[in-house]
Amino acid sequence: MTAVLNQPKKIATRDAFGDEIVELGLRNQNIYVIDVDIGKSCKTTAFAKRLPDQHINVGIAEQNGAGIAAGLATTGKIPFVCTYAVFGSLRMAEQIRQSICYPYLNVKIACSHGGLTPGNDGGSHQAVEDMGVMRTIPNMTVIMGADYFAARKLTALAAETYGPVYLRFTRDPVPVIYDESAEFEIGKAKKLREGKDLAIIANGDTVHLALKAADELQKQGVSVKLFDMHTLKPLDREAVLECLDTGRIITVEDHNILNGLGSAVCEVVAEEGRGIVRRIGIQDRFGESAPYEKLLEINGITVENIVNTARQLLERR
Amino acid sequence: MTRARNAGTTFKPSALSHPKRTEGHSFLLSGVREGAGTVPEKRGKTTSRRLSPATDPEVTRIMKLTVEELKQKAIELRQTALTMIYEAQSGHPGGSLSSADVIAALYFREMNIDPKNPKWEDRDRFVLSKGHVCPILYAALALRGFVPYEAIHTLRQYGSPFQGHPDMKKCPGIDISTGSLGQGLSCAVGMAIAGKRDGKSYRVFAMLGDGECQEGQIWEAAQAANKYRLDNLIVFVDDNNLQIDGTCDEVMPNLDLAQKFEAFGFETWRIDGHNLEEIVRTLDEVKSRKNGKPKCIVYKAVKGKGVSFMENVADWHGKAPNEEEYRRAMEEIAGGLKP
Numbered sequence: 071m072t073a074v075l076n077q078p079k080k081i082a083t084r085d086a087f088g089d090e091i092v093e094l095g096l097r098n099q100n101i102y103v104i105d106v107d108i109g110k111s112c113k114t115t116a117f118a119k120r121l122p123d124q125h126i127n128v129g130i131a132e133q134n135g136a137g138i139a140a141g142l143a144t145t146g147k148i149p150f151v152c153t154y155a156v157f158g159s160l161r162m163a164e165q166i167r168q169s170i171c172y173p174y175l176n177v178k179i180a181c182s183h184g185g186l187t188p189g190n191d192g193g194s195h196q197a198v199e200d201m202g203v204m205r206t207i208p209n210m211t212v213i214m215g216a217d218y219f220a221a222r223k224l225t226a227l228a229a230e231t232y233g234p235v236y237l238r239f240t241r242d243p244v245p246v247i248y249d250e251s252a253e254f255e256i257g258k259a260k261k262l263r264e265g266k267d268l269a270i271i272a273n274g275d276t277v278h279l280a281l282k283a284a285d286e287l288q289k290q291g292v293s294v295k296l297f298d299m300h301t302l303k304p305l306d307r308e309a310v311l312e313c314l315d316t317g318r319i320i321t322v323e324d325h326n327i328l329n330g331l332g333s334a335v336c337e338v339v340a341e342e343g344r345g346i347v348r349r350i351g352i353q354d355r356f357g358e359s360a361p362y363e364k365l366l367e368i369n370g371i372t373v374e375n376i377v378n379t380a381r382q383l384l385e386r387r
Numbered sequence: 388m389t390r391a392r393n394a395g396t397t398f399k400p401s402a403l404s405h406p407k408r409t410e411g412h413s414f415l416l417s418g419v420r421e422g423a424g425t426v427p428e429k430r431g432k433t434t435s436r437r438l439s440p441a442t443d444p445e446v447t448r449i450m451k452l453t454v455e456e457l458k459q460k461a462i463e464l465r466q467t468a469l470t471m472i473y474e475a476q477s478g479h480p481g482g483s484l485s486s487a488d489v490i491a492a493l494y495f496r497e498m499n500i501d502p503k504n505p506k507w508e509d510r511d512r513f514v515l516s517k518g519h520v521c522p523i524l525y526a527a528l529a530l531r532g533f534v535p536y537e538a539i540h541t542l543r544q545y546g547s548p549f550q551g552h553p554d555m556k557k558c559p560g561i562d563i564s565t566g567s568l569g570q571g572l573s574c575a576v577g578m579a580i581a582g583k584r585d586g587k588s589y590r591v592f593a594m595l596g597d598g599e600c601q602e603g604q605i606w607e608a609a610q611a612a613n614k615y616r617l618d619n620l621i622v623f624v625d626d627n628n629l630q631i632d633g634t635c636d637e638v639m640p641n642l643d644l645a646q647k648f649e650a651f652g653f654e655t656w657r658i659d660g661h662n663l664e665e666i667v668r669t670l671d672e673v674k675s676r677k678n679g680k681p682k683c684i685v686y687k688a689v690k691g692k693g694v695s696f697m698e699n700v701a702d703w704h705g706k707a708p709n710e711e712e713y714r715r716a717m718e719e720i721a722g723g724l725k726p
Contacts, residue, residue: 124584144555174556
């Protein structure tokens, strides 16, 4: 339970990917980056410069990028296809299904601009449904780290782990909550707070909001358990069951409440037949141009709403 | 649906008995091993309709068959593919027959492959982007010894290496799973880039349908082949002018595909896809062209080639023959292609 919020530092997790992929590429010449003309915003320019023999830029042709990655993977390469989440999950969806996941190839889809983080770009560029699309494809692993250090560690783990992985990063800076020594395991949620009255399960850029909410509730005398569910698939079922022991779960995500973390948790809870879940996330609507924080607020993805939802759940008897 | 063999049998190579030999039939050419092309006497018996290997599977890396031998091989490929489709009562005969001669040249003369080590890293690769014509590829893999020949009786059955569309996880010798049109060429480009970057001498062969070239991703892949100077990539386009809903000209005119590929930076050839002399000559020429340009061979082909009543009939794209049609088809194929 290392997470703290006293560091005011904010870094976009796409920068974490950009830093880590260079390290990985220098260590392993089979690591490839496939850009689709947005290397600058996916933070792969350093990789392209230092490791040109491991870099490919296919231009504005995402589907081809995914297919080339599949072909490279059959020869033992570990390609990371780098684009925005909205294109990586949808424009490339069928190529990911047919050419990557069906033959179970070792390709990673690394996407910046996850969720509402590309605020001013507007709804066309805000991926509200990407993780839901990806988690429904067999053989796919779906991951979003909460901060800079989590994103770096999880990128490294994705490279080490055989199989297709969808990695989602933020465009906008998010607070650093872990330190460099934090350890992660794919498919194993990270417990950030221990408690018995209520549980919060969050992922990605909402984990820091959940942390604040948990600490606020703690001040109010509510004992809150908190998990960072960085791996949406395979979901850490054990962690959800542990949360269920409190009887009340709030999920928080920068993603449509349909088919994302909230849905995944509900599936487990419904199968258990006990407990209650409240889902905080994007309210099945597209985004629009606005500051990222404003968009979170419109959808109720705020510390205040998490605290209020918790209070409502606690009043239910 | 009628199945010629017991449907749903799980394929277990070790458990399969060797096919029983039956008397040769008059329509078989000499040189085709007896039993090849055996027509079932009655539905329901399993012994009489099995094919046996037309030749013992070769295990050498490159088979250097002569043109005359390749013509014979093409007959075996066509008969094997058609038998698979007939027995499964499901599959795509039209395109399988149209690509048989090119497949014969690739698998029995051109490609450097090792049936004993299908994942050999220096092997030539083959990407069947038009994955639905896989019976002809399965026939080649079976005849070349990648898969026990008996597996031809399991096409599209549960547990078979011969899935409805090529599955690299289930079938040795398949370099990438395909079936969704338009995607294979990108994968071939990825393999070819890896070959270049790793300093390997292997080549990547891809086979596309002309209808498939209506997919935009083909042209995304083509532009990348040009950018990365992939002269180790050889693309075949099966130009048969037929697709499911009619002729390509009716459904979506392809214009001149060779010209299109040329505009994308390819070195192109137009050949007769049923003339093995020409196919072999072209492949020899292609081999000498190490000039940074990806290669594209557009071969004129006749869908259903070798079976008169299937030729140029769109309806035979994805339909299995009945017993009478199968018998006639096997006889016609055995006679070889008419000039």
